[in-house]
Amino acid sequence: MGHAQADGAQGAVSHILQRPPLCLKGRPKREVHGRKLISTLHEDGRLIVELIEETLRPPKGDEVLVRVEAAPINPSDLGLLLASADVENADYAEGRIVARMPEPARRALAGRVGQPMTIGNEAAGTVIAAGEAPEAQALMGKRVAMIGGGMYAEYRLLGAAGCMALPDDVTAEQGASAFVNPMTALGFVETMRREGHKAIVHTAAASNLGQMLVRICQEDGIPLVNIVRNDAQVAILRDLGADYVLDSSKDDFNARLQDAVTATGATIVFDAIGGGDLVSRILHAMEQAASKAAPYSRYGSDILKQAYIYGALDLSPTILTRSFGFGWNVGGWLLFPFLQKIGGESAERLRRRVRDGLTTTFASQYKARISLDQALSRDTVLRYNARRTGEKYLIVPNG
Numbered sequence: 001m002g003h004a005q006a007d008g009a010q011g012a013v014s015h016i017l018q019r020p021p022l023c024l025k026g027r028p029k030r031e032v033h034g035r036k037l038i039s040t041l042h043e044d045g046r047l048i049v050e051l052i053e054e055t056l057r058p059p060k061g062d063e064v065l066v067r068v069e070a071a072p073i074n075p076s077d078l079g080l081l082l083a084s085a086d087v088e089n090a091d092y093a094e095g096r097i098v099a100r101m102p103e104p105a106r107r108a109l110a111g112r113v114g115q116p117m118t119i120g121n122e123a124a125g126t127v128i129a130a131g132e133a134p135e136a137q138a139l140m141g142k143r144v145a146m147i148g149g150g151m152y153a154e155y156r157l158l159g160a161a162g163c164m165a166l167p168d169d170v171t172a173e174q175g176a177s178a179f180v181n182p183m184t185a186l187g188f189v190e191t192m193r194r195e196g197h198k199a200i201v202h203t204a205a206a207s208n209l210g211q212m213l214v215r216i217c218q219e220d221g222i223p224l225v226n227i228v229r230n231d232a233q234v235a236i237l238r239d240l241g242a243d244y245v246l247d248s249s250k251d252d253f254n255a256r257l258q259d260a261v262t263a264t265g266a267t268i269v270f271d272a273i274g275g276g277d278l279v280s281r282i283l284h285a286m287e288q289a290a291s292k293a294a295p296y297s298r299y300g301s302d303i304l305k306q307a308y309i310y311g312a313l314d315l316s317p318t319i320l321t322r323s324f325g326f327g328w329n330v331g332g333w334l335l336f337p338f339l340q341k342i343g344g345e346s347a348e349r350l351r352r353r354v355r356d357g358l359t360t361t362f363a364s365q366y367k368a369r370i371s372l373d374q375a376l377s378r379d380t381v382l383r384y385n386a387r388r389t390g391e392k393y394l395i396v397p398n399g
Helices: 075-081 104-107 180-194 208-220 229-240 253-264 276-292 335-342 344-356 378-384
Strands: 032-039 046-054 065-075 089-091 098-101 122-130 143-148 155-159 163-165 200-203 224-228 244-247 268-271 274-276 307-310 313-318 328-332 368-370 393-395
Touching: 032 075, 032 244, 065 075, 122 155, 163 268, 180 208, 180 268, 180 335, 180 344, 200 208, 200 276, 208 224, 208 229, 224 229, 229 244, 244 253, 253 276, 253 328, 268 276, 276 307, 328 378, 335 344, 368 378, 378 393
Parallel strands: 200 224, 200 268, 224 244, 268 307, 274 313, 307 328, 368 393
Antiparallel strands: 032 046, 046 098, 065 122, 065 155, 065 393, 089 098, 122 143, 143 163
């Protein structure tokens, strides 16, 4: 597949250090050599992100060796790749970035000091070698989506359980984002149902994940209140047919939020922003709606209002002005603990739905495709680290 370079990005397209060796019964005759991105925080506060060479042994048992063809840059990946490092004033060289980490962030990240961290939660590619186990051999030669970290690399060795065979008509690019955003969006709906809510409020809702959530809720008949930050984002969701799209920058936002929450009966919010007072304003709107249908109590309504913070687009403190009684919870929501909680059978049910809808409900759009080399160029780093809604980047390690 052809790949357009990121606008203004510098650096040659990533080359393949060594083509996959000839295989015998799905097992390579020799090791494979490739490159991968690692990020290391040092004791002195320097964050070094660099491309290094690696040697991958032949797979064994239930392992497969995958030639990585596409890997998205998700906000969770950026948290590990760059964290809060000063990339604006970093030193950029070929295949290497050296940036300073602010002291508060360095203290918070003390647990990773001195540990080279591999990056990239998910990807897609082709299985070029497989261990002798039946589940590994069944994937030989297939295009697969992968989860498990370390995906910003030319090759990835992992267990077959971390792979999902893609339908024949699904490309690596279409399958690259098959786990994090789709399973998170489905996880929100599953959480809503399990906790007895009937409608959802979602912030930063014009993102790829937010667009998936709109389509899921349309398919399932779930009322959804979408909160965005500008007119362009409103237009994105209106084009998808979303019923409730609110711009938090408008003067009438609080009134419109109150009307939307009252109309939908939403009592659960999934917040990608984290900082500021938006969660507090949403809980207040929920309390106002709940109080209209209940006798007065100085403790507020007895309807539980649940806020889950799952992102950190705003790193400032979360401000709660307690104008919403005592029937509320605020907590964090993470995908992988959620999947462990619901168990393998339920998780597989969600995965099947994703697999069946990769080109429709769960389709992702990308602003640009970049090589491993470009991923470390200053212009490109500043673009993808800006984390602008709707601007998702795709790394093509073997492009």
